[in-house]
Amino acid sequence: EAQVTQNPRYLITVTGKKLTVTCSQNMNHEYMSWYRQDPGLGLRQIYYSMNVEVTDKGDVPEGYKVSRKEKRNFPLILESPSPNQTSLYFCASSSKTPGPVSNQPQHFGDGTRLSIL
Amino acid sequence: SQQGEEDPQALSIQEGENATMNCSYKTSINNLQWYRQNSGRGLVHLILIRSNEREKHSGRLRVTLDTSKKSSSLLITASRAADTASYFCATDRGAGGTSYGKLTFGQGTILTVHP
Numbered sequence A: 001e002a003q004v005t006q007n008p009r010y011l012i013t014v015t016g017k018k019l020t021v022t023c024s025q026n027m028n029h030e031y032m033s034w035y036r037q038d039p040g041l042g043l044r045q046i047y048y049s050m051n052v053e054v055t056d057k058g059d060v061p062e063g064y065k066v067s068r069k070e071k072r073n074f075p076l077i078l079e080s081p082s083p084n085q086t087s088l089y090f091c092a093s094s095s096k097t098p099g100p101v102s103n104q105p106q107h108f109g110d111g112t113r114l115s116i117l
Numbered sequence B: 001s002q003q004g005e006e007d008p009q010a011l012s013i014q015e016g017e018n019a020t021m022n023c024s025y026k027t028s029i030n031n032l033q034w035y036r037q038n039s040g041r042g043l044v045h046l047i048l049i050r051s052n053e054r055e056k057h058s059g060r061l062r063v064t065l066d067t068s069k070k071s072s073s074l075l076i077t078a079s080r081a082a083d084t085a086s087y088f089c090a091t092d093r094g095a096g097g098t099s100y101g102k103l104t105f106g107q108g109t110i111l112t113v114h115p
Helices: none
Strands: A004-007 A010-013 A019-025 A031-038 A042-051 A054-057 A076-078 A087-094 A112-116 B005-007 B010-014 B019-024 B031-037 B043-050 B055-058 B061-066 B071-076 B085-091 B109-114
Touching: A004 A087, A010 A019, A019 A031, A019 A087, A019 A112, B005 B085, B010 B019, B019 B109, B031 B061, B031 B071, B043 B055, B043 B061, B043 B071, B071 B085
Parallel strands: A010 A112, B010 B109
Antiparallel strands: A004 A019, A019 A076, A031 A042, A031 A087, A042 A054, A087 A112, B005 B019, B019 B071, B031 B043, B031 B085, B055 B061, B061 B071, B085 B109
16 A cells, blocks of 8 residues: 555653754655644644755754665654644655646645653 | 635635635646645545646546636535545745745635535
């Protein structure tokens, strides 16, 4: 079954304790992206990757890191989490051809709810 | 301010009625997409309309795009209780086919369909 898998689904942690949210897709998609969803603000893009070893900032990248060493995986790293990063996070993937990326439907994971105390 | 903004923020209707949601954006776009999100779940793609298209249909969904007004509407006809969800529009900020990776989602419209 084609899917985007995020782990963990829920996490409660404390300020400053490094954490990684994993994202994996099995559709051989070139494009992957991370979003956070907050009440009243909708979805905001954190980082995206057009292909392996190619990443770029979205609209709200501060406090986050990403890496794209393999095509299927796109982990989101919070080196020193703070309470303002408490949010619902979504990973998404798509093909990027025929371009542009907005020409392709995004496939979303089920989300990761992070609480930073 | 956001590239895509939906209105109304919330819409409550009875089963069988039509639901119309609107999306406005600020810059030129290549495409506009609509997504649905059931409570607490990931978004699901509904329909894509290209900048050179004016209207598109998919089942009970009808999407229109007016690039001169920088707006789009999503119409759900003969709504069902199962249509209860949040609906989002998403746009890029490129023009002319450039493969920008940035996608901007609006704040969404919460649709409640009462049985």
